[in-house]
Amino acid sequence: MSIKRALVSVSDKTGIVEFCRELSQLGVEIISTGGTKNLLAQEGVPVIGISDVTGFPEIMDGRVKTLHPAVHSGLLAVRDNEEHTRQMKELGLDYIDLVVVNLYPFQETIAKPDVAYEDAIENIDIGGPTMLRSAAKNHAFVSVVVDSGDYAQVIEEVRAEGDTTLDTRKKLAAKVFRHTAAYDALIADYLAKQTGDPLPERYTVTYEKIQDLRYGENPHQAAAFYRAPLAPAGTLTTAEQLHGKELSYNNINDANAALQIVKEFSEPAVVAVKHMNPCGVGVGATIAEAYNKAYSADPVSIFGGIVAANRTIDADTAQPLSEIFLEIVLAPDFTPEALEILTKKKNIRLLKMGELTSAEGRQSVHVVTSIEGGMVVQESDVHSLSDADLKVVTKRQPTEDELKQLLFGWKVVKHVKSNAIVLAADDMTIGVGAGQMNRVGSAKIALEQAGDKAQGAILASDAFFPMGDTVELAAKHGIKAIIQPGGSIKDEESIKAADEAGIAMIFTGVRHFKH
Secondary structure (H helix, E strand, C coil): CCCCEEEEECCCCCCHHHHHHHHHHCCCEEEECHHHHHHHHHCCCCCEEHHHHHCCCCECCCCECCCCHHHHHHHHCCCCCHHHHHHHHHCCCCCCCEEEECCCCHHHHHCCCCCCHHHHHHCCCCHHHHHHHHHHHCCCCCEEECCHHHHHHHHHHHHHHCCCCHHHHHHHHHHHHHHHHHHHHHHHHHHHHHCCCCCCCCCCCCCEEEEEECCCCCCCCCEEEEECCCCCCCCHHHCEEEECCCCCHHHHHHHHHHHHHHCCCCCCEEEEEECCEEEEEEECCCHHHHHHHHHHHCCCCCCCEEEEECCCECHHHHHHHCCCCEEEEEECCECHHHHHHHCCCCCCEEEECCCCCCHHHCCCCEEEEEECCEEEEEECCCCCCCHHHCEECCCCCCCHHHHHHHHHHHHHHCCCCCCCEEEEECCEEEEEECCCCCHHHHHHHHHHHHHHHHCCCEEEECCCCCCCHHHHHHHHCCCCEEEECCCCCCHHHHHHHHHHHCCEEEECCCCCCCC
16 A cells, blocks of 8 residues: 545644645645645645545535545545445545544634634534544554644655555554544533533543653652643643753642642742641741741751742742752742752752732632542632631630631641641641541641640631540640631530630631542
């Protein structure tokens, strides 16, 4: 076999003129449509219009042009099937040996903030996917190219042997079906949202590979980093790495955890994370002050951690950052002076995030968690407290400063692994208890970490107290105010213990489990 006829129809015309010119010089007849045909003709590449092949005009603004037996029989005919060969000759049809197609820019269209529904629908390609699927199904005989990155290999093989190898055709066909599946998944997701059915009977998602990772959670696990097609700005998938070696699987997860916490704050804030949990969070008048508080919260655990800031890193912040070992620093930007300081450390990774959207401006997205044999999907937890959510259930009201610290602690505890307890004072965390099998266990860890700093501090809990023991323990260590969801059948026991200790306690009515 050899490639004698190619059908070319592309929306993204990158490299298509050069590719087709080489094909033509190798004796391949080029068939094309619409804008692609016009471009090739303007560039002096010999080209035949699709209507000359089908004997039928392109109609309905180009909606119908390749959906024709003269096209699809040429793509789908099994070349070593005598009956297929007979029918092709009897009907005067010719084979098509190579298909080069990429699709209407649906993703680019729906990425526009003001896109009209009608425009989105108009950019759903029909003929393109149909040709791709026909050619890919018949890859035993037909080469199909959907990615301009494959042009060079195809040309090389055609130049050498007159055709592509079967192994190449298999790989190209596999890429086609991944491409059309992703294309259809994006359309399905868009229409599900448009019709108010975000969790439909079939849940289809697609992601684009950013890079292969050296390994996963452990060295014996393979891993890769993927991006959602419409990933918003201010996420790790759109970050610009300014310095340092490539990110690891664990780096990415930890950095994302830090990023989600720092987005809770509109004032200057810094978050330090180790193993998906915050070890220090601070806010201040400047980002340098916020970092000093985050560092002071736990100067031991921050070592080898991830630091996220919601303001540009300046020299005053960069200098203390450079004095300890950190895996990653991520921030909206870095001043030239800060970069000069930090880039002296060879391995530290610096990620420029661009503008970050604080919690009040964030919209819920779907969070997908895989399980063996399936997955579970939920909305992301973007709930922010309002004044109406706050219910003081004790005799003592919190002071103005206590209320400020309670709301600070609530923003942090939302992102700590359950069972979660956070202690805070002076706009910084002073103790974090995470992931214990019972709530009082987490409280003990947080209180032990805080030590004498617990006197007069606040305590935040991600879920209700199943009994009064956590309040009693907090009282012994001098905690003066507590914020928790409430809703336990033993709430009265906790309220009584708080009243006896002179603790102010607020119920939010909102739980923030994080497993």
